[in-house]
Every structure is written in structure tokens, then in C-alpha cells.
Amino acid sequence: MKHNLKFTLLALLIVMSVILSACGSTPTQAPATQAPAETEAPTEAPAVQTIKVGALYPLTGDLAKLGEENKDGLQLAIDEVNAAGGITSMGGAQIELVWGDSQGKPEIGISEVTRLVEQEGVVAIIGAYQSGVTTPATQEAERLGVPFIVSMAVSDKITERGFKYTFRICPKASWYAKDQVTFVKDLKDLAGLDVKKVALLHEDTDFGESTAAGQKKYLEEAGIEMVLEVKYSASAADLTTEVAKVKAANPDAVLTVTYLNDSVLIARAREALGMTNIPFIDAAGGTVDPEFIKQLGPTAEGWFTEIEFTKYAAGADVLNNAYKAKFGDDITGNGAYAYQAGYVIADALERAASTDRDAVRDAIAETDMPSGPKMVLPTDRIFFGDDGQNPNAPLFIVQVQNGELIPVWPGAYAAAPIQLSQ
């Protein structure tokens, strides 16, 4: 009897997990009923009432919360475009976003691209937040000849494969290091600190190592001496010795690459060792997590880090207020770049005046958006190079000032001057 009970429980468990996994996969199958849409959508420009644009983000799974930020930002832009009269060159056609859910998995990302194109007949796709999904998804889009606008996904190689249909608005991973170094150079003019010697302090997984490789390259180009490189394991019980090593090298500034737990240990060791007069500049690692400031309090003050977007940037309040009114939270970098992608596709559709994918692709390639309410990045204009990469995607350097991340660079978008303690 006892064995029977166990068996029954096991059987029940199996049945339940089958049901659960079936639930998980329904989104991929459901839209099959809408297949005829494909034949209606393309070419006949004047008759078009709605234009379908695909959007691929991790909407379920571990990254669902981050996927949601992208989704909300994009939806906000498209709602604004539609409310303002839609695409006027096509008789006020409304843009309809068709959502694809990558679930954070590359293989599902690929099949969602196929579905969006072949079953939904979208004219372009926006996505996909993760590099691991975006890399194969853009490859599939390239194969199908559908323009893919990468709102966020930073792996350098995404726009280094010679693809014709891939366009990226957000910065490349290596630009985090580039902007760190440019900022260090600008410290002389902005804060009177002439940085001659820099030390690197970073965790030693791929994230830390690859960013540090970029830091070394750009430091050399800038003619700044790297006096020391300290690598550490992010699971170390204590980092006082590592930070003391940095202190012994007597650098003018320190570039770090961290996760949250180690950034907390470093910040505490830095304060304990009396190094608050040396600026620490993190590459958008653990320091951008709200927990960094929340948990460290005054110890976090003065730290610099990089961020894709901030509500404190000049002119960002309009967007942030609109976003907050609709979704309740402050807009994040993910949301802002997805929002930007919404305006890039609307602008391209307006100029293409067609739902032909190649016409739309050419229109995206000719994008040239000046700064304004429809262009919210901290730069004067965005456009795409021959490789499909937007070369004007600077990061904000933000500094912890009174418990908030305040943008201090690029200069024209700063909300407060840089504070260096003596």
C-alpha cells in the first residue's frame, strides 16, 4: 500500500509537470489561427490600416521583470505615435505591436522571429534585451530579410557580422570601457583632476576580463598609464587586501568592474583604507543596482558608475513622467532604449511610406534623428553606420550624491557638477 501511495504521488507529479510545461508553450502555438494575415499585410500601401511591428523580449521566465521594462518603454512610444495620428505618409496607419516572448532562451527567440515574420507578417522586429538571444535572433531575421532593430543587447559582435538587416541603437559592451576612459580624461577639465596613473580592479570572470581588456586598450590610446591591474574572485570572503594593493600603487583614479556583492566589499574596504579621495569608476556593474546605495548608505557616496539612462538627465523628465504615469515606476535604461526604438521604426515607416521590408530596411539605414522629444539619448543626433551600429550612444557617468545616482557626464547632460573629496 505504501508503495502504491508513492507511485500515485509520482504519477501525479509527472502529470502536473506535463500540464505546466504545456501551459508554458501555448503562446508559440496560439497565433497559428491568424496565419492569413500574412497575405494581407505587404505592399498595398494606401489600403493599410494597421502596420504590424514585431517585438521580441523575455516576457516570461527569470528575466520577465527586465523584459517588461523594455516592453513598457516600447509600448509608450508606439502609443504616442498612434495617438499623434499614426504614420501620416500611409494615411494615418496605426502601428500594432505583435509581442514575441523569448522566455530568455536563444532557441525560442529564433522560433519567435520565424513566427512573427511568417505567421504575423510583421514589417520589422525590435528586441531582444539579451545578447545571447539577440545574436541568433538577428541571424534568423537576416535570413528572412526582415529588419531587426536592437534596442538593447550589448555584445560587440552583434553589429560586426556584416548583416544588412540588423540595426543597433544601444552601445556596444566595449564602449562601457571607452566611456570610462574618456570620462577619466575629461576629469581634468571638469573637475581639475589630471589623471596620469590609473589602476584596474575587477572580478575575473568573462565580464570583468573582457571589460578590462577594453579599459587597457582605451587607456593606452589616451596615453594614460595603467600602474596596476588587480583581479579578484567575486566570491572572496574579503577584499581588503586587494584594495590595499590598489592603494599601494598610488593611482589617481581606479576603474572597476564588479558584481553587487564584491562592489559592497570594495566600497567598504575603500572607505576603511581612507581612499575616498581617489575616484572609483565602475563599469555599470554591481554599483548600478539600487541595493548598492541602499545597503551601503554613506559609504557609497562619491562612487562613479555608468548607466544607460537616468531620469535626472536634462530633458528626461518629460519621458519619465509619461512613463511613470502609465506604469508606476521610473523609466530604466532598458525602457528608454526601447522607447527610442519605437520612434526609430515610426520615423523609418514614415519615410518609407511602405510596408515592404526592404523599403523599411533602407529607410532605417537612412535614419538621422536630431535631439528632441523623440530622441532621448544623451547625444546630438543618432544614425546608423554601414555596420548598422548607432555610433552615438554614449553612456551617462553618474555619481552617488546624497544617495542618488546623479548624471555628471557627458558635460551637456550633467545634472550636477562632479564632486571629488580631498
Added chain:
Amino acid sequence: MVFSFELLGQALVTGILIGGIFALISVGLSLIWGVMRIINFAHGEFLMLAMYIAYFLVAKGGWDPYLTILVTAPALFLIGVLIFQSTIRPILKDPPMNQIMLTVGLSLILQNLALVFFKADVLTANTAYTRLNFFLGGVVVRGSQLIAFLGSGLAAYLLYWFLQKTETGRAIRAASINRDAATLVGINVRNTYLLAFGIGSASLGVAASLMIPFYYTSPTVGLFFGLIAYVVVVLGGLGNFPGALVAGLIIGLTESIGASLLPGSLARVLTFSIFIIVLLLRPQGIFGGKQK
């Protein structure tokens, strides 16, 4: 390569202070092994649970971190006793492989439960002691780490005194030396096991409260400390109490001096190299000479 006496001094101070904590974490594991010949692979996860308890008391309840010992130690004693009764007691006489599977399974369950209930977030408490630092020459001494070191020493001493001087302590030692003889002279070995497991777990409660002012907690925090504890216990000789204390300091110093000389995770390689060398040359541990 930067090197200075100041840096060496810093590595020594940090290593000794952290080593003290390693030692306290390890004595519990050593005690449990010594008494019932079971390696508790969920030891690190017990520490993780204790750190969450301490964290929430400090961060949400506004407790003084060191006062939380009054909760964490009894709570861990209780958790230890409950887990022992429900899962470990039934397999005490099973082959070692089954016992290893069970405690490894326990550690995975605890880790994933923590992931569900506490999320993967890294949590750090900002306490009054966190920013307490002072300089000795050019070497910074972290006040919270010094307190943790002294607290660990005191806790280890109390535990040692308890095992040596009290009747119950003698019973525990008797059961660990010869189970049958202990039963013959009227010691309730079952209860002794329960007590030893409880005390071994409670020492983690103390360690967690001492660590919370300077260390973070996360569902995987136990992985690192669990691993360190096995190394320390083997190095000091399985079940050897003073050996675990000295070995804790050795590993703390190795980690910290290694970090000052070697880049990144290579420092960790040094720790485990010592571990492997000891296993090869002195499998009974550095201080395990008298062990049977």
C-alpha cells in the same frame, strides 16, 4: 607587481581576522564528524539560513547585530535538531555514500528554498559597527572583523570548555571515542548525537551574527564557506577541535596573502593546493596525529 611591508601587514591582519571566522564555522562541522562520523554537506547552507535570520533582525527589526546571537544560535540549534531527527537519524547506519547523498541533497534543497523565499538578491546590513575602522601603522583593522575574530575565539573557547569540563560534554566526547562503551556506561548515545548536531549547527548561528556587520548574505553564500569549512576540517584533522582552529587561521592567511601575491582566483588555487598536498602527505591532517 606592487609589494610593500604595509601590504604584507594588511594581508596578515585581514588573514588572521577572517581565519578566526573560518575556524568558528569549521568547529561545528568538525564536532559533528567527530561524534557521528557524518560530513554535513549542508553545513554552508545552515550558515546561510543563520545569516538570513541575522540580516532580517538587523535590517528590518533594527537589532544590534551581536544581540541577534540570542536568536540565531537557538534557532540554528533547533533547525539542526529538527533536520537531524527527520533526515539524518534514519540513515546513521547506512553506507557513507547514502549519507553524503542525503546531506548534499539537503544543501540543494535549502539553497533553492532560499532562492524562492529570499530571491537571488545580495543583502548587506549597514550596522553601527560596519564603518568602525582604525589604523595600526599603515594597516587598517576593520572593527567589525576584529569583533568577529574575538567573538569567534570566545565562542570556540566556550565550546571547548563545555566539551572538556561538563558532564554532557564528556558524554559527547565519550560517544565520539567509543559508541558501544559509552552506551555500556549508561550514556544515552542517541541524545548525545542529537545534542552534538544541534551544537554544531548553533555555532553557525553565532558565526552568522558575527559576520553580518561586514559580510553579505545570498542564497549561495554557503557554497564558499561550506567549502572552506571542509578544507579547514580536513587540514586540522577530522574531528580535531584545536586542529580546526589553527587550520582556520592557516586558510585565512593563505587566502589573504595569496590575494596580495597572486591575481584573482589563483589565490583560491593556493588554498586548495595546500589542501591537496596535506591530503597526499598527511591524510590525517596536520594535527591529526593522535586520531585513530
